[in-house]
Amino acid sequence: MLNTDPNIADPDGFYAELIATHEGCNEDQSAALNARLVLLLANHIGDREVLREALAAARAAMR
Template sequence: MTKLNIETNIADPDAFYEKLIDAHNGLSDEQSQFMNAKLVLLLANHIGDVDVLLEALALARAGVAAEPPRPAA
């Protein structure tokens, strides 16, 4: 069984992060969320290993509050 690699695995992570942020420039919040969803699905398809994807889902969800959103004050 393949295990999720959580070690730095990008040659220049800062440059990639900059490109990721740049890709969102000029998008509305809704468009940005849609782009993120598309990116997740594209990368999940590329990975293809359901066990690795489930591990990634669990790690991504860990520590994220499950409380419902609060109304604006």
Template sequence: MPLNTAPNLTRPDDFYEALIDMHRDLDDAASQAANARLILLLANHIGDHQTLLEALALAREAP
């Protein structure tokens, strides 16, 4: 499954707001842990190893 990097969120502003709300009132360690759990949940949902490797590479390259 190729990685879709085109805009694909049906409600991007609402998602961004929910993401910010997820971090509200968390200290740095809890915020990092929440991010890690979210990444693992989404990676599990995607499931395809090659797609995940492509995402990892693109994420690391980004400025």
């Protein structure tokens, strides 16, 4: 089951690190970095059902 409850220690600090990681990237590089990050985290999770839930939740948030 996908955990959507707050679960990151120091979320503001993590967000700052995420933004800093994109520093100096152009739009294409930033998109590629995000894609690699998604694939790394998806591999870490590994559970296809959880990944399906995450895909659906991300898509639903766009509506």
